[in-house]
Amino acid sequence: MEWLAGKSLDETLQLAQGDVRRAPADPKPRIFLFQLLCVLGSWDRALTQLQVIGELDAASLAMVHTYRAAIAAEETRRAVFAGRIQPLILGQPERWIALMLESLRAGAKGQPEQVRALREEAFELAPTSPGQLEAEQALAFDWLADADPRLGPITDAVIDGKYYWVPFSRIAELTIEAPSDLRDLVWTPTHFRWLNGGESFGLIPTRYPGSDSQADDRIKRSARTEWIPDGGDYIGVGQRVFVTDSAEVSILDLRSLSFTLEADN
Incomplete structure (x- = not known):
């Protein structure tokens, strides 16, 4: 900015x-x-x-x-990422989501091997999310995930004033306007269209948890992403990044995501 x-x-x-x-x-x-x-x-x-x-x-x-x-x-x-409480889940709370939450609790207890095992099982069970995105250019993908392994097949968002975990498998499309205010470096205004036909407006956190406590101003203002070793994995601070089978896209560069999923996924 x-x-x-x-x-x-x-x-x-x-x-x-x-x-x-x-x-x-x-x-x-x-x-x-x-x-x-x-x-x-x-x-x-x-x-x-x-x-x-x-x-x-x-x-x-x-x-x-x-x-x-x-x-x-x-x-x-x-509190959710510290493993202390559970978030609201958009849609049916499937087993793989429970495993993702359990991995956060294991991480809080200092059990890195358990964390990796839980995440590996969760990622195997989670549905894939093929579709296409619009950023600097259009890109089709076979799967998409958050680059941070604490989230993977999930994005988190504030919807109707409450904090949710939102599986990508529940989203038909999301659209994002280019950032125009300083607050967009903290929360990205997003329009969601759900697989069941419903629509919602929400805010996706632009930054990973703990970014505001980093010394680097570029991390705080979502000007970069840094990956920190964490028990054999790497977790993010700074701007959120989505990864596909062929590319990475930072959230502030993203304009839309659409998924080609069936409603029973």
Whole structure:
């Protein structure tokens, strides 16, 4: 994003806070500050700014509601990836999904061999997801997965204000607009069309869990992805990456995914 060019996040924060102090009744500087605080993972401060924005500008109430829920979902997400709680599952919770969740609990207990065994079994049981995507160019694929082995055949998303795990096998199509706001570096607005014909609007986390705690500003603002050794696997921080049988695509470059799956998958 051009407004961050040449500046660190801390420098940008100082400037943004100055803008708010100079115009405390203007919601626009506060909206930018709110978004920047989300990039930094300063969730409580971001919520405070959201509250004030809602009080200053009734036209922003829909945004306030959407992103208040997204911030709450971040806490749920951290607990899920730490193996402490289970997410909501879109559709029937099949055995392979239970194995993926069990692998997170095993990881929290420091059992890397168990983690690998559970994930291998889950990946064997999970349905493949053939289809096509639109990014810098169109690409057909025989299968698609998240490059992070903690997710694989699943994407996570905030839908109807709640945190979900969404198997790719439940999606007919998803469409994504090009990023236009700073908050898109944290959550990617996504339109889902489901195999059963229903549709939903949601937010896919742009970054992998824990990205906001990394020292590298490029990780925090989804400008790069880094793979960290984790018990024989590699887990991601920074921008989310999807992998197919022939290519990798970062989420901010993705415009659409469509799947050629049967509704009984």
